[in-house]
Amino acid sequence: MLTIALGFATSLVYGxxxxxxxxxxxxxxxxxxxxxxxxxxxAFLLFLSIFLGSDFSSExxxxxxxxxxxxxxxxxxxxxxxAIGPISVVSPLSAVISAxxxxxxxxxxxxxxxxxxxxxxxxxxxxxxxxxxxPGQDVRLPSAKGLILGVIAGAGxxxxxxxxxxxxxxxxxxxxxxxxxxxxxxxGAVTLxxxxxxxxxxxxxxxxxxxSNSNSNSKTLxxxxxxxxxxxxxxxxxxxxxxxxxxxxxxxxxxxxxxxVLTALYPLGTIILAxxxxxEKLARTQTVGVVLALSGSALLVIS
Numbered sequence: 001m002l003t004i005a006l007g008f009a010t011s012l013v014y015g016x017x018x019x020x021x022x023x024x025x026x027x028x029x030x031x032x033x034x035x036x037x038x039x040x041x042x043a044f045l046l047f048l049s050i051f052l053g054s055d056f057s058s059e060x061x062x063x064x065x066x067x068x069x070x071x072x073x074x075x076x077x078x079x080x081x082x083a084i085g086p087i088s089v090v091s092p093l094s095a096v097i098s099a100x101x102x103x104x105x106x107x108x109x110x111x112x113x114x115x116x117x118x119x120x121x122x123x124x125x126x127x128x129x130x131x132x133x134x135p136g137q138d139v140r141l142p143s144a145k146g147l148i149l150g151v152i153a154g155a156g157x158x159x160x161x162x163x164x165x166x167x168x169x170x171x172x173x174x175x176x177x178x179x180x181x182x183x184x185x186x187x188g189a190v191t192l193x194x195x196x197x198x199x200x201x202x203x204x205x206x207x208x209x210x211x212s213n214s215n216s217n218s219k220t221l222x223x224x225x226x227x228x229x230x231x232x233x234x235x236x237x238x239x240x241x242x243x244x245x246x247x248x249x250x251x252x253x254x255x256x257x258x259x260x261v262l263t264a265l266y267p268l269g270t271i272i273l274a275x276x277x278x279x280e281k282l283a284r285t286q287t288v289g290v291v292l293a294l295s296g297s298a299l300l301v302i303s
Contacts, residue, residue, distance in 0.1 A: 003254030004300050007262030010246040015269020017239035019277075022270075024232035027225045030079050031194060033233050035187040040237030041244075042180040045173055048245065053172035060171035061178060067163035068182025074156025075183075081142075081149035089142050090150040091267060092132030096125060097154025099264035102161045106257030113257075120299030123292045124261050130289030132267040161260050164244070165251040176244040258300060265293050 017037075024033045081090045103111075103121075113121065142150065160179070167175035243266075250259045268290065274280040282290070 001301055003250050003258060004262065004297060006246050006250035006253065007259040008265070008297055010243050010250060010259070010263045011265035012269040012272070013239050013243040013246060014263065014266035015271075016273055017236050017243060018266065019270045019273040020232040020239065021236040024229050024236060027229045028233065029194070031076075031187060031191055033236065034075060034079075035184060035191045037233050037237035037240060038180055038184040038187060040234050041241030042177065042184055042237075044238055044241050045177045045180055045245070049173045049177060052245075054174040054177060055168070055171045056174045056178075057168060057171060060167050060174040063163045063167040064175040064178025065182050067160045067175065067179040069186065070156050070159045070163065071179060071183045072186040074153050074160060077149045077156060078153035081146050081153055084143060084146035084149065086142060088132070088134045090146055092129040093142075093147075094150045094154035094157070095128045095132055095264045095267060097151060098157035098161070099125060099128065099261045101155050101158025102165070102260035103257040105162050105165075106255060106260070109256065111255045111257040116299055116302070120296045121257070121261050123296030123299065124265065127289040127292035127296060128261075128264045128267070130285045130292065131265065131271065132289075133285055134283050158260065161247065161251075161263065162256070164248050165256045165259075167248070169252050173245065173248075176241070176248055179244065180241060262297065262300075268293060 021030075021033055021037065024037075078094060081094065084090070164175050164179070247259065247263060250262075271280070271282065271286060275282065
């Protein structure tokens with residue numbers, strides 16, 4: 001029961017992080033949002049480790065670092081696939097794959113379920129797709145590039161979950177701290193490279209066309225991002241790191257298959273906040289997905 005509750009909490013909080021990350025990305029570059037939120041999340045995890053402990057053994061170091069490297073690649077692929085779109089297809093596809101990959105490892109490690117348990121897992125996987133899929137007249141199949149990137153993103157997220165599960169049970173928060181630290185370092189390097197390139201490009205344009213572009217560039221540099229968007233970045237980091245903690249606690253208590261399938265429901269948390277803050281209405285398919293998700297979770301409790 002506690003494993004399922006923590007797994008469901010993981011999905012909701014991951015979804016909350018995605019919502020605020022999407023809000024922040026309206027005015028701030030996604031790579032910057034990911035880097036800054038990850039740094040804030042890392043500081044939050046270091047604070048929590050005072051109370052929950054952390055043991056940086058060689059095994060924890062290996063799995064945590066591997067999770068961080070994979071996370072940086074997976075999130076980059078996810079953002080790229082969503083940019084290509086269509087989001088209504090790519091997002092649920094990635095979510096389903098992120099559940100299938102660790103589930104396969106879970107079964108290889110000996111996870112077994114009753115008929116009712118398999119029915120519950122099937123219902124939740126179906127719910128993952130329905131919750132993330134928003135039908136419309138412009139729905140189209142993804143391009144080969146978008147499809148490949150979506151698959152890479154989903155598989156990468158699944159590998160991150162496997163790495164966290166493989167870390168020693170007595171390592172405390174060390175694996176997620178290493179995950180956040182490694183990912184932040186990689187994304188920080190990308191952010192710095194992007195910034196330097198942007199400055200060089202702006203200086204080049206300014207030197208070649210001083211009369212028109214210099215005013216435009218200086219205006220752009222003077223523009224300030226409203227504080228509420230930076231608050232969203234901070235909240236994103238806090239929620240994302242909290243979800244990492246929920247996952248690692250859940251996976252240590254129960255089945256990797258169950259926890260990873262529940263975690264894949266993260267689009268549910270996003271649409272809940274979109275309904276509350278943005279007044280977005282749920283499509284019928286999403287409503288069916290929510291009902292299936294709750295029903296499947298209930299079945300897992302009694303199976």
